[in-house]
Amino acid sequence: MSKIIVAHSPDADDIFMYYAIYFGWVGSKKIRFLNLALDIESLNEGALDSKYLISAISFGLYPFIRDNYALLNTAMSFGNGYGPKLIKKKGKILKNNFKVALSGRWTTNAMIFKMKYKNARIVYKNFLEIEQSVLSGEVDAGVLIHESILNFDSSLEVEAHLWDIWVDFIKDTLPLPLGGMAISRSIPLLRAIEIEEILSNAVKVAVNNKKILSSMLENRVRVNKDELDTYLNMYANKDSITLSQIQLQALNALFKIGYDNRIYKDLINIKDYLLPTTYKNYRFS
The missing domain is CATH 3.40.190.10 (Periplasmic binding protein-like II)
Structure with a gap:
């Protein structure tokens, strides 16, 4: 065997x-x-x-x-109408070159993010560390994946849904x-x-x-x-x-x-x- x-x-x-x-x-x-x-x-x-x-x-x-x-x-x-979420602290205005935590250079969400936010300053984190990095102020925003999209700290809010960015890029509603x-x-x-x-x-x-x-x-x-x-x-x-x-x-x-x-x-x-x-x-x- x-x-x-x-x-x-x-x-x-x-x-x-x-x-x-x-x-x-x-x-x-x-x-x-x-x-x-x-x-x-x-x-x-x-x-x-x-x-x-x-x-x-x-x-x-x-x-x-x-x-x-x-x-x-x-x-x-x-994802079909849903997917990873770009989150930030509530009320925070993101500058053009905001600092963001992503779950890895080779991830699909990083690919889509970088096409949309070309001037963002990216740091890569284990996906389990991204929410805390935003809460601590280490980064201005972060892309949540996996189960993290369901339940994150109440002091955070969604800046953008990657599903919406995907749909805008492909001009269709194919699954992500x-x-x-x-x-x-x-x-x-x-x-x-x-x-x-x-x-x-x-x-x-x-x-x-x-x-x-x-x-x-x-x-x-x-x-x-x-x-x-x-x-x-x-x-x-x-x-x-x-x-x-x-x-x-x-x-x-x-x-x-x-x-x-x-x-x-x-x-x-x-x-x-x-x-x-x-x-x-x-x-x-």
């Missing part, structure tokens, strides 16, 4: 989508899955160094790692691509397809048994029961099982605005970077 580490973030949606495997509801006789939880920027930097065979990543990173990783067709998070799973191209194709099927099944089982699994996660996440339910409805739902056509369009829209703003050297079509699952049918036909 081979061992495969799945690296994911410690936020509730990633844990939720993986833990059907952790609890033994889904698995394989050939593969033993182990998990490693790290903050999203550590995962992004690890993917840049090809450190993990399977890793959660920010979608904004993907064009930079496309030669070494394929994008999995499952376990992804999109936030994060997905990438798999190393060093894994043989048939094995990679098998892994994708297992992970997809794990997400499906989790979504279909949400009430049971959520109760098992309550002591493993940073939010209360009601907030967990809200958060999973947003980021770990039926739309996380398999990439839809509209999600594929959204990813291409993300890569297009990144290309237009000279973040990416090349314009890619995400369909060229998914696992060719039809190979399995041809191989055994």
Whole structure:
């Protein structure tokens, strides 16, 4: 039995989508899955160094790692009318060159933020430190991600929703691509397809048994029961099982605005970077 580490973030949606495997509801006789939880920027930097065979990543990173990783067709998070929030102290007027804390250079929210606020002075923080950095006055503002968007200090207010910035950039209301799973191209194709099927099944089982699994996660996440339910409805739902056509369009829209703003050297079509699952049918036909 081979061992495969799945690296994911410690936020509730990633844990939720993986833990059907952790609890033994889904698995394989050939593969033993182990998990490693790290903050999203550590995962992004690890993917840049090809450190993990399977890793959660920010979608904004993907064009930079496309030669070494394929994008999995499952376990992804999109915002649909919501997403990361730029917060500040109530009543504070932000100058053109305000100082802001972001959760990492390679995150999708950082990409969108930098296209909008070109003169902002950026510092990078662990996502768990951003709210306190604003409260202490170390920075003028910060972009909250993960569960932090649901419940932050009452002395803070939202300056801007990244969803609104996204919609303004693409001139459409496609869902906002936030994060997905990438798999190393060093894994043989048939094995990679098998892994994708297992992970997809794990997400499906989790979504279909949400009430049971959520109760098992309550002591493993940073939010209360009601907030967990809200958060999973947003980021770990039926739309996380398999990439839809509209999600594929959204990813291409993300890569297009990144290309237009000279973040990416090349314009890619995400369909060229998914696992060719039809190979399995041809191989055994």
